Amino acid sequence: MRKGFALVSTLIMLVVLMALLTAYFVLTRVELGTTQASVRQTTGFYAAEAGLNLRAEEIRAKFLGYNRPQGTSPSPTNPCQGSNWGSGDFACKTYTFSGRTVRTYVVEDPNNPRNVTIPPGELYENLDAQEYRYTLFSEALGPDGRTEVVLELVFKSRLVPMFQFAAFYNKDLEILPGPDMTLNGRAHTNGDLYLNAGNTLTIQGQVSTAGTLYRGRKDDNSCGGTVNIYKENNQPAPLPCNRQNSRRSFSQGDVGAWGSRIQIGVNPVTVPPPEELDPLPGKTYWEKAELRLGLDLFSTPPTVKVYRVQGGANVNDVIATTALNACVGAVGTSDTFYNWREGKRIRMLDVDLRKLLDCVHLNPLAFGFRLDDDTEGGLVFHFTVFGPDSNRVNNYGVRIKNGAEIASTLPGAPRPRGLTVGHGPGRLHPGRLQQDQLDSGGLPGRQP
Numbered sequence: 001m002r003k004g005f006a007l008v009s010t011l012i013m014l015v016v017l018m019a020l021l022t023a024y025f026v027l028t029r030v031e032l033g034t035t036q037a038s039v040r041q042t043t044g045f046y047a048a049e050a051g052l053n054l055r056a057e058e059i060r061a062k063f064l065g066y067n068r069p070q071g072t073s074p075s076p077t078n079p080c081q082g083s084n085w086g087s088g089d090f091a092c093k094t095y096t097f098s099g100r101t102v103r104t105y106v107v108e109d110p111n112n113p114r115n116v117t118i119p120p121g122e123l124y125e126n127l128d129a130q131e132y133r134y135t136l137f138s139e140a141l142g143p144d145g146r147t148e149v150v151l152e153l154v155f156k157s158r159l160v161p162m163f164q165f166a167a168f169y170n171k172d173l174e175i176l177p178g179p180d181m182t183l184n185g186r187a188h189t190n191g192d193l194y195l196n197a198g199n200t201l202t203i204q205g206q207v208s209t210a211g212t213l214y215r216g217r218k219d220d221n222s223c224g225g226t227v228n229i230y231k232e233n234n235q236p237a238p239l240p241c242n243r244q245n246s247r248r249s250f251s252q253g254d255v256g257a258w259g260s261r262i263q264i265g266v267n268p269v270t271v272p273p274p275e276e277l278d279p280l281p282g283k284t285y286w287e288k289a290e291l292r293l294g295l296d297l298f299s300t301p302p303t304v305k306v307y308r309v310q311g312g313a314n315v316n317d318v319i320a321t322t323a324l325n326a327c328v329g330a331v332g333t334s335d336t337f338y339n340w341r342e343g344k345r346i347r348m349l350d351v352d353l354r355k356l357l358d359c360v361h362l363n364p365l366a367f368g369f370r371l372d373d374d375t376e377g378g379l380v381f382h383f384t385v386f387g388p389d390s391n392r393v394n395n396y397g398v399r400i401k402n403g404a405e406i407a408s409t410l411p412g413a414p415r416p417r418g419l420t421v422g423h424g425p426g427r428l429h430p431g432r433l434q435q436d437q438l439d440s441g442g443l444p445g446r447q448p
Contacts, residue, residue, distance in 0.1 A: 043098050044140035044148030051095050051102035051138040052153045059106060059134065062089055063157050063270075068132065073107045079137070080105060100148070101141045109133035118158070121260045124186070125206060130159040160269070161420075166205060170271050173209075174218045177201055190268040194218040195239060197225030204230045206261050210268040213255070215239050216247025223247050232259040277422050279384040281309045285422035289382035290369045291360070293324075295333055295349040295396075297387030304331040304349065306367070323366040327359035337397065346397040349385050353403040356381075361413040371414050378418020398423045 062069045071088020078084055080092035080103040090106040113130040120126060136153040162168050166185025167175065173189035178198035186205035187193070193209040195201065196217050207213070207229055216223030223241030231237050237257065242248045255262040276284045279294060286292060292307040292314075306320035324331060329352055337346040357371060364370050373379055385396035400421070407415050 044100055044142060045151070047095075047097040047100035047102050048138040048140035048149045048151045050097050051104045051140070052136055052151055054095060055093060055104040055106070055136055055138065056153060056155060059089065059136070059155075060157075069106065069108070069134070074105050079103075080139070097140075099143050102138060103141070104136065104138045107135045107137070109135070113159075116158075118160075123208060123260075123263055123266055124160055124188075125260060127160055127164045127186070129161075132157045132159075162271070172211070172218065175201065175203075176217065188269065190271070192218075195227045196223060197227055200226040200228065202228040202230075202236055204236075206263070208263040208266050210266055213250040213262065213264050214247055215241050215250065221247045229258060230261060231257065232261055279307075279314070279382060279386070281312050281314065285380060285420075286382050289380040289422065290373060290375075291367060291379070291381045293331065293349070293351070293381070293383050295347075295385045295387075297347065297385065297396075302333050302347075304333065320363075320366045320368070323363040324359060327355060327362070330355040330359045334399075337399065339395065342395070344395045346395050347385065347387070348397050348399045349383055351383060351398065351400045353400055354405070354407070354409050355402065357406075357408040357416070358410050358413070361408045361410055371408060371416050374417040378420065379416055380420045380422065382422045384423060 059069055069089035071090040072086050073090040074080055074084045074086035074092055079086075080094075085092040086105055090108065092103055092105045095102045095104070109132070112132045114133070116129055116131045118124050118127050118129055133154065133156045136155065138151045138153070139147060140149045142148045164186070165188055166183050167173065167187040167189075169189040169191070171189070172191035172194070173187070174194040174196075175183070175187065176194070176196045176198075180200045180202075181197070182202045182204065184204050186207070187203055188208045190210045192211035192214060193207070194214045194217065195203075196215070215227060223245050227239045228236035229239055239250075239255075240248070250262075250264060252264045255264065272284060277286075279286050279292065281287065287309060292309075294305055294307055294314075296303050296305050304321075304324065306317040306324055307314045308317045308320075309315070331352070332350045334348045334350055335345045337348055338344075339346055360367050360369070361371055369379070371379070383398045383400075384390075385394075385398070387394065387396060389396070406419050407413070
C-alpha cells in the first residue's frame with residue numbers, strides 16, 4: 001500500500017515538474033520571440049530613421065540656390081510597389097541598412113506656399129514669410145520582406161523677404177554709431193556681430209547672428225558707450241562690456257535674460273549672390289520675372305524695352321515694348337540725378353510704379369500676365385540698364401517713384417498679390433517706394 005502511494009506521489013511530482021518545465025520553455029520562447037521582435041523593431045526603426053535623414057538632406061539641398069523640389073508623389077495606395085513609384089524629387093527611393101530595405105518618398109502639401117507670420121519665440125519672430133511644407137515617409141522592410149517600421153517626418157522651408165530687416169548682412173557686421181542711434185527693427189548677420197557706440201545705440205527688434213555676438217569694436221579690443229537691446233517685455237536692457245571696458249563675447253547662455261530677442265549661432269540664411277541679379281538668361285531673378293525692363297543705351301535715342309528669354313538669349317519683346325511706350329509717363333530716362341561722392345551724373349531708368357501697373361492692367365495680353373498673378377507669391381519685376389559699361393563700374397541706376405501704394409489707379413483693376421523688384425547692374429534709387437508695403441517683396445532669404 002505504501003509502495004503504491006509513493007509511486008502515485010512520484011508520478012504527480014513528475015507531472016508537476018513537467019508542467020513547470022513546459023511553462024518555463026514556453027515563457028522562454030515567448031520572451032526570446034519578444035526580444036527578437038524588439039531587436040527587429042529597433043533595428044528597423046533606426047534603419048527607417050536613417051532613410052528619413054538621408055532623404056530629408058537631399059530635399060533640403062534642393063532649396064539651396066532658390067530651387068524647389070519638383071516631381072510627383074506615388075499614390076498612397078501601395079506606394080513604391082509595381083509601377084507606383086512617382087517621379088522627380090518626390091519619387092520612391094530605396095536604401096539598405098543593417099540588412100533592411102528602406103523605401104522613402106515625399107508628398108508636397110497641396111496648399112503650398114502658405115503666407116505665414118513666424119510665431120513669437122522663433123527665429124525671425126513676427127516676420128512675414130512664404131512657407132513650403134512637405135511630408136517624408138520612410139518604411140523599413142525586414143529580411144523576410146515584411147514591414148517592420150513606418151516613420152513620417154513633416155518639414156518646412158521658409159522664404160523670408162529681407163526688406164523686413166532694419167539691418168541684414170551676409171558677413172561680419174559692425175554697428176558703431178557716433179551719435180545716439182535707435183534701430184527700429186531687426187538686425188541679422190550671417191557672420192559675427194559687433195555692437196558698440198560712441199554714445200547710445202538702441203535696438204528695438206530681434207538680434208540674431210550665425211556667428212558670435214561681441215560687445216565692442218571689431219578692429220581693436222575696446223568697448224564703450226551704451227548698447228541697449230529690447231527684451232521680450234519691450235523694455236530696453238544694456239548689453240555690458242567687460243569690466244575693463246574691453247571687448248566681450250557672448251554665448252546664448254549669457255543672454256538668457258533677453259529670451260528670444262537675442263539669438264546666437266543660428267543657421268545662416270541662404271541669400272542670392274550679387275550675380276544672381278544680373279539681367280542674363282539663366283540667372284534666377286531675370287528668369288523668374290514676369291516683367292523684364294531694360295533701358296537700352298545702345299539705341300538712339302535710348303529706349304526702354306521689354307525683354308523675354310528665348311533660346312538662351314535676351315530678345316526684345318516688340319509687342320510688349322510698343323504697349324509700354326504707349327503708356328505715357330510709365331517709364332523713361334534722365335541724367336538729372338547727381339552723385340556728389342563720385343562727381344558724376346547717373347543715367348537713370350525712371351519707373352513710375354503706379355503708371356506701370358496701370359499699363360500692365362490695360363495690356364494683359366501684350367505683357368502676358370495679370371496684376372493678381374500669384375505664381376510663387378506674386379509678381380517679379382526686373383529693371384536694368386544695358387549700356388557700354390554694364391559689366392563694369394558704371395553710372396547707371398534705377399529710380400522708382402509713386403510707389404507708396406502697390407496698386408493700379410484704374411477702377412476695377414485687381415490688386416497685386418505681392419511684388420518683388422530686382423535690378424542690376426547699377427544702383428537702385430528708390431524715390432517714394434515704401435518697402436514696408438510690398439506684400440511679399442524684397443530679396444527673399446531662405447530659412448531651412
